[in-house]
Amino acid sequence: MDRGRFRVPAATADGAAALGVAALQLGSGLSGPHPSGWRALLGCVLLAAGGAALAARRRAPQAVLAATAACAAGWLAAGFEVLAVSYLVAVYGAVRAGHRNAAVAVSAALVAVLHLTAPAVHGGPLREVVAQARGTLELAWLIAAFAAGEAVRQAERRAEQAERTREETARRRADEERLRIARELHDSLTHQISVIKVQSEAAVHVARRRGEQVPPALLAIRDAGREAGRELRATLEALRADGTAPPPGLGDLPGLVERFRETGTGSGTGLEVTLTIEGRPCPVPAAVGRTAYRIVQEALTNVARHAAAGRAAVVVDHRPGLLAVRVDDDGKGAPHPPTGAGLGLLGMRERVTALGGRLHTGPRGTCGFSVRAELPVDGAP
Incomplete structure (x- = not known):
């Protein structure tokens, strides 16, 4: 059973x-000796006010300390000999909050006030006056309240330090794991991708020098090798960074589109990519910008590899509380592997659903394919 569900709020x-x-x-x-008339009314009001002031002891511990001290002095002056429970609780709260000097100063002032006012109010021998003042405040209880507040404060301080230590340890382990993954990726994938790039580019170069037609499959392998190399470098940079490097977002879309233009021109496919920004551009949460970037990246990758398209249009529309992303092409209407082995569209849908958005994919009329995503901006993580 989750006990935190039944936890009483601190204010309550x-x-x-x-x-x-x-x-x-x-x-x-009221159960002990007490005055009558207006003094009785004043004392009852101060007794109640001293207790009621404790409702704000977490928000304003020093103010509550002063208020309860004033109430205690007031009801003593009115003729009530009552243990100042409210003041003892206020001392505990102030010391727990770290206001030890204030607790000592106010307590010393209260003791002095009680000893100075008692002769004028009660009269009688000094010994009896001191006994009345001591019975009102009970110095032993005051010391106990001070010690309890200090003990709790030290315990909470140690708990906070332990929590910070655990967070730092977890962060350090995460950094070490990130660097280990980066080394593994560099050692295992960088060499293999480099071999694929060099071999495919050499094969394309040799075929063109001989005047032969370059097979589309070979061009696709070369382009995939280039893109994989760029992605791997970006991933390694992010893993080796200290975690402050921002993820790709809307501001990186022009560079992404430009890379696909260069790739299309270099491969001879003639893919023409355009980027249009509609609406009033405004900052969006990092998760939304990253998802929009990945959707455009995946959609253009599918267009370049599988759609046999000549043109692709990327439209980013800033709407009130919504970011709409659309990628259209004029290809054959199926920009994903016919074997069903690709997970591009599935990955898009998972990203969009995680943000509470909607994804629509399908053919565009007689030719072409369209990917449309609507990502909520308000409330996104």
Whole structure:
């Protein structure tokens, strides 16, 4: 069972404690010797006010400390000999919050006030006056409240330090794991991709020198090798970075489109790619920008490899609370592997669904294929 689900809010607990202390002090004051007339009314008001002030002890511990001290001095002056429970709780809260000097200063001032005002209010021998003041405040309880607050403060401080240590350890382990993955990728994939790129580019070069027609499959292998090399370099840079490098987003779309233009021209496919920004451009959450970038990247990759298209249009539309991304081409209407082995469209759908958006894919009329994504901007992670 999840116990955190039944946890009482701090404000509710403080309010209940304040009402309990106020009732306790009122009950103690009325059950023992107490004055009559306006002094009785004033004392009851101060007893209740001293307890009620504890409702704000977490938000304003020093103000509550001063208020409860004033109430305690007031009800003593009115003739009530009641243990200042509210002040003891306020001392505990102030020390727990780290205001030890304030607790000591206010306590010393309160003791002095009680000893100075008691002769004028009660009269009688000095020993009896001191006994009355000590009974009101009970220095032993005051010291106990101070010690308890300090002990809890130290325990919370150690818990915070332990939590920070755990977070730093987890962050360090994550950095070490990231670097290990980067080394593994570099050692295992970089060489293989480089071999594919060099061999495919050499084969294309030799075929063109001989005046032979370059097979489309060979061109696709060369282009895939180039793109894989770029992606691997970007991945290694991100893994080796300290985590502050921003992920690709909307600002990287022009460069992405330009790379596909260069790839298309170099491969002889003649793919023409355009980028259009509609609406009023505004900053979007990093997750939305990254998803839009990956959708355009995957869609253009599928167009270049499988659609046999001559043109592709990328449209980014900034709408109120929504970012719409559309990639259209004039190809044969199936920009994904016919074998069903590719996971491009599935990956797009998973990314869009994770943000609470919608993805539409399908043929465009008589020819071409369209990928449309609507990504909510408000509330995105």
